[in-house]
Amino acid sequence: MHAPVKPSPNPPQRFRGAGLALRLALRDLRAGLRGFGIFIACLALGVMTIAAVASASRGLTEGLAREGRRILGGDAAFSLIHREATPQELAFLTARGTVSSIATMRGMANAGVKGAALVEIKAVDSAYPSLGSVETEPQAALPGLLEQRDGLYGAVADPVLFGRLDLKPGDIVTVGGARLQLRANLVSEPDKIAAGVGFGPRLLMSQEALKATGLIQPGSLIRWTYRLQLPQTAASDADLERLVTDVGTQQRDAGWEIRSRANAAPSFQRNLERFTQFLTLVGLTALLVGGVGVANAVRRFVEAKKLDFATMKAVGATGGYVVAIHLTEVMLVAAIGTGIGLALGAAAPFGLGAIIQSILPVPFEPTLAPGELAIAALYGLLTALVFAIIPLGRAHDIPVSALFRDRIEPDPRLPRPVYLVLCALALAGLAGVAIGFAYDRRIALIYIGVMFGVFLLLRAVSLGLMALARRIPRPRRPALRMALANSHRPGALTPSLVLSLGLGVALLSALSFIDVSLTRQLTGALPEKAPSFFFLDIPSRESARFDAFLAEQRPGAKTERVPMMRGRIVAVNDTRAEDIKASEQSAWVLDGDRGITYAATVPEGSRVSFGEWWPADYRGEPLVSFDAQNAAGIGLKIGDRLTVNVLGRTITARVANLRTVDWRSFGINFVMVFSPNTFTGAPHTNLATVTASPDGSGATDAALMRRLALDFPAVTAVRVKDALEAVNTIVTQLAMAIRGASGLAIAASLLVLGGALAAGQRARLYDAMILKTLGATRRFILSSYAFEYAAIGLVAAVFGVIAGTAAGWGIVTQVMRIEFVSDPIGAILAATAAVAVTVLFGLVGTIKILAKAPASYLRNL
Known part of the structure; x- marks a missing residue:
């Protein structure tokens, strides 16, 4: 017997140097990428998702920045609620550039017997649009479409209004006290996104027509926006910033809400950043799931290269150098997969540009984003390194003799500490990139x-399953006994299958619970809790007559009416609102104007959680009650001073108490409720709701809206179901994007599943050949493998459902803050599909093995 071959303690010089390692790695890759298909596919899939999302986001962000002036209608926009600018305020703006104005509010368009509908009114001046163009069908100059002819003002309406009321160009509708002729369909408006989401179709008219409607009353919910274009000699970013600062300091009490071309659509920009982060995390999930496939592929690579490892160590290469050569080879393959993902991700916005443009009302031009693509590449390479270093590191200390013999049972030892440290550093780098470049x-x-x-x-689940399989009594049926032994033997597929299936099922289950909870929130609770209508801009002098109108139209229905104004938070104590570091969930309270009211008693749907409510006859300093949750988000406490701007007046009130508000009831509730003495004599309108009576008696919704438009032309009715449908349209579009991106993570799970089964194919080939030689039938072998795959898949699926339920509950209740609906049908279907796919994939591979003749393989085993 020959003595075992020992590697030289001092390797020759030819085995040193990074250059040689790279040359040897490239030479080895000349044989092709056989065995690396799933490795490359997993990396490409995850990198493609991250790169595509980042590139599309950059295109949208750059489109907003580039078209900021057109979206805003100028270099800066100054808005007031309830009132027009005073001559002094307007002179201040016109002294600094060219000013144009628009007015926006909600109203009712009455088409007589054809019905009435809520509309979003935009009243423009003769200069509109000062930037961009309005497209109509038929196309005509806007001033001509809106001018007064034969005693009728013209208007342009969204096609939705024509369809909803069965109208055509030339028909007449009544808005308030004025009759308007609809002269064209509104195809597009350049500043649409700046107005935000509306609950009704757009109705474009002149400001003269709006004044003729009589809708402009003291306290009416109307917003006046003044767009300022700076002269070319003073239009730099520094000039714009100086202008905004001057307005904020010199006209602080005016109550301006100011936007500049740099933040033409701040709400959309924030939502875009949040959504981009979410989809990036979904892509990272696909990448991490695919990392398991990377680890499986590297294990197969190490298995196939054992003879090469042994040969190199026998002629003097150190274990570390062997690992370095093949780690270089693996990372070169990772670079190929990452490059494919980058190419597909960079091309995706160009291929999907038309779809993105049709879904989102924002300017979008596909663009290459080198910075974002570099981050996606970093994600891919770090993921490959994290999952490849441990399988490769195991080969360092295995002796040459063990490398030749170890054909079935893998070495259970951990690799050297240096490889563990390298893996930890790569993992820390991956986490650092994910956190460092995150929006939140x-x-x-x-x-x-x-x-x-x-x-x-x-x-832990996979190890527990293997431990349990070792200890439970052996079944009498041979196929079951073999399946049980396969699930815990050395080199078993259990860890890989549990990981890939568990993550996939958890993701599907979480999405299912989120989808069901959102749908139920928008529709399920509506008939039982929510009002049928909200009524806005009810004149105070006609509030009693309006109450009688509702009682006549909806006898027995529950009605509620409260005074309403709009105000903007200016400061908390001595800190300006724009300087407050609010939480992500409460930042909206400080962003623009909010609805406010006053009340002598605690509003329905609220309860005082801290402090005390004021007496009904209170006459002291102004007091305010604030929503407790949002108070915590902006750092507001009992006793603090809150300054708001209402109707151009600055009012400071002391926080007397904090309320817990049930926002999900769809009832009337406000973040801020003031003591009645705060707004004594201030002009305001009323807000009312009506909730259908249990017997459903009274006029239909359509009849009620027609009668309302006739008897109260200044009152606006918002049908709750219509509002929810508008929100649901947006939610549905977002859900489609989420499901599409999540589908890639599921695809990664399937790739990993296939890779895990392929990784165990060599051991299964050995088993099958031995069993066939000993007389086992194909049916016996297939049934034993089917039992094994089904058992492992079932355990992974059960864990995935439990984990997905927990994740869905956390997202629904803690992030979305809506009621969690425990409907497990979607999760159960996902789990069932996962088990079926596992068995199917496994048996397909087994059938291929069984088709081979034993003799040719037994000679080489």
């Missing part, structure tokens, strides 16, 4: 922690 680092940190915990849990 808190969410990214939570995500990293959750994913790490899920990986550990799935690993």
Whole structure:
């Protein structure tokens, strides 16, 4: 017997140097990428998702920045609620550039017997649009379409209004006290996105027509926006910033809400950043799930290269150098997969540009984003390194003799500490990139922690399953006994299958619960809790007559009416609103104007949680009650001073109490409720709701709206179902994008599943050949493997449903803050599909093995 071959303690010089390692790695790759298909596909899929999302987001962001003036209608926009600018305020703006104005409000368009509908009114001056163009069908000059002819003002309406009321160009509708002729369909308006989401179709008219309607009353919910174009000699970013600062300091009490071309649509920009982060995290999930496929592929690579490892170590290469050569080779393959993903991700916005443009009302021009693509590449390479270093590191200390012999049972030892440290550093780098480039680092940190915990849990589940399989009594049926042994033997597929399936089922289950909860929130609770209508701009002098009108139209129905104004928070104590560091969930309270009211008693749907309510006959300093949740978000406490601007007046009130508000009731509630003495004598309108009576008696919705438009032309009715449908349209579009991106993560899970089964194919080939030689039938072998795959898949699916339920509950209740609906049908279907796919994939591979003749393989085993 020959003595075992020992590697030289001092390797020759030819085995040193990074250049040689690279040359040897490239030479080895000349044989092709066989065995790396799933490796490359997993990386390409995850990188493509991240790159595509980042590139599309950059295109939208740059479109907003580039078209900021057109979207805003000028270099800066100054808005007031309830009132027009005073001559002094207007002179201040006109002294600094060219000013144009628009007025926006909601109203009712009455088409007589054809019905009435809520519309979003935009009243423009003769200069509109000062930037961009309005497209109509038929196309004509806007001033001519809106001018007064034969005693009728013209208007242009969204096609939705024509369809809703069965109208055509030339027909006449009544808005308030004026009759308007609809002269064209409104195809597009350049500043549409700046107005935000509306609950009704757009109705474009002149400001003279709006004044003729009589809708402009003291306290009416109308917004006047003044667009300022700076002269070319003073239009730099520094000049614009100086202008905004001057208005904020010199006209602080005016109550301006100011936007500049740099933040023409701040709400959309924030939502875009949040959504981009979410989809990026979904892409990172696909990448991490695919990392398991990377690890499987590297294990197969190490298995196939054992003879090469042994040969190199036998002629003097150190274990570290062998690992370095093949790690270089693996990372070169990772670069190929990453490059494919980058190419597909960069091309996606160009291919999907038309679809994106049709869904989002924002300027979008596909663009290459080198910075975002570099981050996506970093994600891919770091993921490959994290999942490849441990399988490769195991080969360092295996002796040459073990490398030749170890054909079935893998070495259970951990690799050297240096490889563990390298893996930890790569993992820290991956987490650092995810957190460092996140819009909300808190969410990214939570995500990293959750994913790490899920990986550990799935690993524990797989180890627990294997331990249980070792200890339970052996079944009498041979196929079951073999399946049980396969699930815990050395090199078993259990860890890989549990990880890939568990993550996939968890993701599907979480999406299912989120989808069901959102749908139920928008529709399920509506008939039982929500009012049928909200009525806006009810004149105070006609409030009693309006109450009688509702009682006549909806006998027995529950009605509620409160005074309403709009105000903007200016400061908390001595801190300006724009300087307050509010939480992500409460920042909206400080963004623009909010509805406010006053009340002598605690409003229905609220309860005082801190402090005390004021007496009904209170006459002291102004007091305010604030929503407790949002008060915590902006750092507001009992006793603090809150300054708001209402109707151009600045009012400071002391926080007397904090309320817990049930926002999900769809009832009338406000963030801020003031003591009645705060607004003594101030002009205001009323807000009312009506909730259908249990017996459903009274006029139909359509009849009520027609009668309302005749008897109260200044009152606007918002049908709750219509409003929810408008919101639901947006939610549906977002859900489609989420499902599409999540589908990529599911695809990664399927790739990993296929890779895990392929990784175990060599051991299964050995087993099958031995069993066939010993007389086992194909049916016996197939049934034993089917039992094994089904058992592992079932355990992984059960864990995935539990984890997905927990994740869905957390997102629904803690992030979305809506009621969690426990409807497990979607999760159960996902789990069933996962088990079926596992068995199917496994048996397809087994059938291929069984089709081979034993003799040719037994000679080489």
